[in-house]
Amino acid sequence: xxxxxxxxxxxxPVGLVAGCGGDxxxxxxRVLAAASLAGPFEELAEEFERTHDGVEVELSSGGxxxxxxxxxxxxxxxxxxxxxxxxxxxxxxxxxxxxAPRTIATNVLQLAVPPGNPAGVTGLADLDGPAxxxxxxxxxxxxxxxxxxxxxxxxxRAAGVELSPVSEERSVSDVLGKVVSGExxxxxxxxxxxxAAGDAVEGIVLPEAAEAVNRYPVAAxxxxxxxxxxxxxxxxxxxxxxxQVLRDAxxxxxxxxx
Amino acid sequence: xxxxxxxxxxAPAALxxxxxxxxxxxxxxxxxxxxFGELVTSEASREALLLSLRTSATSTVxxxxxxxxxxxxxxxxxxxxxxxxRSLxxxxxxLPPVVGGLALLYTFGRxxxxxxxxEVLGVQVAFSTAAVVLAQTFVALPFLVLSLEGSLxxxxxxxxxxxATLGARPTTVFRRVTxxxxLPGLLSGAVLAFxxxxxxxxxxxxxxxxxxxxxxxxxxxxxxxxxxDADGAVALSLLLVVVAVxxxxxxxxGRAADRGLA
Numbered sequence: 001x002x003x004x005x006x007x008x009x010x011x012x013p014v015g016l017v018a019g020c021g022g023d024x025x026x027x028x029x030r031v032l033a034a035a036s037l038a039g040p041f042e043e044l045a046e047e048f049e050r051t052h053d054g055v056e057v058e059l060s061s062g063g064x065x066x067x068x069x070x071x072x073x074x075x076x077x078x079x080x081x082x083x084x085x086x087x088x089x090x091x092x093x094x095x096x097x098x099x100a101p102r103t104i105a106t107n108v109l110q111l112a113v114p115p116g117n118p119a120g121v122t123g124l125a126d127l128d129g130p131a132x133x134x135x136x137x138x139x140x141x142x143x144x145x146x147x148x149x150x151x152x153x154x155x156x157r158a159a160g161v162e163l164s165p166v167s168e169e170r171s172v173s174d175v176l177g178k179v180v181s182g183e184x185x186x187x188x189x190x191x192x193x194x195x196a197a198g199d200a201v202e203g204i205v206l207p208e209a210a211e212a213v214n215r216y217p218v219a220a221x222x223x224x225x226x227x228x229x230x231x232x233x234x235x236x237x238x239x240x241x242x243x244q245v246l247r248d249a250x251x252x253x254x255x256x257x258x
Numbered sequence: 259x260x261x262x263x264x265x266x267x268x269a270p271a272a273l274x275x276x277x278x279x280x281x282x283x284x285x286x287x288x289x290x291x292x293x294f295g296e297l298v299t300s301e302a303s304r305e306a307l308l309l310s311l312r313t314s315a316t317s318t319v320x321x322x323x324x325x326x327x328x329x330x331x332x333x334x335x336x337x338x339x340x341x342x343x344r345s346l347x348x349x350x351x352x353l354p355p356v357v358g359g360l361a362l363l364y365t366f367g368r369x370x371x372x373x374x375x376x377e378v379l380g381v382q383v384a385f386s387t388a389a390v391v392l393a394q395t396f397v398a399l400p401f402l403v404l405s406l407e408g409s410l411x412x413x414x415x416x417x418x419x420x421x422a423t424l425g426a427r428p429t430t431v432f433r434r435v436t437x438x439x440x441l442p443g444l445l446s447g448a449v450l451a452f453x454x455x456x457x458x459x460x461x462x463x464x465x466x467x468x469x470x471x472x473x474x475x476x477x478x479x480x481x482x483x484x485x486x487d488a489d490g491a492v493a494l495s496l497l498l499v500v501v502a503v504x505x506x507x508x509x510x511x512g513r514a515a516d517r518g519l520a
Binding site for chain 1 (some may be wrong): 363367368369384385463464467468469470473474478481482483484485486488
């Protein structure tokens with residue numbers, strides 16, 4: 001009795017873990033998408049499943065660099081969509097992609113402030129100045145190492161201001177979190193993040209944002225087990241419906257009017 | 259000659275050891291040794307390491323100041339609900355660090371429980387080095403309490419009873435008998451707390467932010483560096499592992515020396 005119980009306890013984790021990986025008879029299309037694309041891509045994945053019988057789309061979203069690193073370390077994936085061209089260029093240079101990446105959408109920065117705008121921020125000019133611990137306005141931005149931080153630097157240069165943030169976060173969602181919680185008075189995030197946050201923040205349009213337009217490329221992956229399905233998913237994202245869904249989420253068209 | 263263990267325990271024990279050690283080996287294999295020195299001595303890395311050592315040391319002092327009384331109360335007194343209090347105090351051990359960070363945010367943040375009071379007092383915790391220390395102390399305190407409480411129970415109350423019978427006051431007993439008895443446990447508890455504070459990441463990122471020289475500790479620097487410089491991140495990771503191993507080695511040597519004396 002005890003022995004049987006012991007065997008059961010020992011084998012239980014094996015059974016539980018093995019159960020997750022087991023594929024049913026259907027096919028799985030694995031899509032890796034930048035965190036900011038998660039919402040619209042979920043919608044498109046559902047549409048894809050509806051029109052493709054027996055196909056299940058497995059969407060995982062995260063930071064673009066993390067996604068590229070996962071592909072490089074051999075994670076099974078069929079489609080990759082990143083939040084900027086620089087990370088996609090790395091994937092292309094490493095020979096991870098199949099075919100040239102194509103731009104699906106663009107995004108620009110906005111200033112997010114807590115509801116009611118307690119610090120009375122009106123634009124980047126209010127945030128100008130050297131580092132000052134007793135500054136009236138606590139500004140949070142992305143670190144220059146990540147795409148949204150690089151964009152923030154370009155926008156600041158275009159506006160001719162020197163930003164002195166109290167924190168440089170690793171992702172846009174970390175910046176947004178600091179604004180939503182009221183810790184920061186303002187944060188530089190994408191217009192789509194402001195849209196997705198709903199009533200939790202207010203967005204302030206920046207005229208200088210046009211100087212730093214972020215492009216979102218998508219590509220099929222070289223090690224894909226389902227290259228035909230991957231191509232069909234790309235067609236969906238690049239087609240009319242894809243454009244519509246991305247536009248509804250606040251993204252700009254792939255080729256912004258210059 | 260020790261009785262040893264049944265032979266069938268050896269295989270799973272070796273498996274467990276491999277499970278822990280193999281990832282460390284994997285890091286060492288990935289380190290770009292040619293540029294190692296350059297990578298770990300960059301300005302940003304030095305700032306991060308110094309900040310980590312400084313904040314961890316401060317947190318450890320705070321842990322000792324708060325944890326010793328807590329452990330003493332938990333080990334030497336009995337009151338209704340003691341078991342519940344004990345479990346709650348140890349909660350940060352099992353809490354996901356991000357949840358810990360949120361909890362701290364809702365306590366010390368500008369809109370938190372104590373935020374307004376602190377603001378009136380002119381204390382601004384958000385985005386300051388103090389926030390890092392708070393996060394580290396929060397996650398490290400249970401290690402010290404747990405370790406010291408164990409030592410207190412093992413040491414027993416015999417000597418304390420004798421001292422009390424001979425007329426020593428409670429403060430004298432605590433200072434002259436209890437603390438010296440459990441000093442090795444206190445030391446290793448403090449070292450564990452220091453190591454835990456050094457590795458703190460989740461609560462810091464959620465609660466304190468990330469700015470070079472102010473709140474960007476080693477783990478946050480590694481996390482950020484991965485974005486642009488994977489080699490640099492691996493090199494810094496190894497440096498942090500080495501510091502942690504040194505700290506743990508120090509703690510276990512302290513224990514061994516103590517046993518040798520006893």
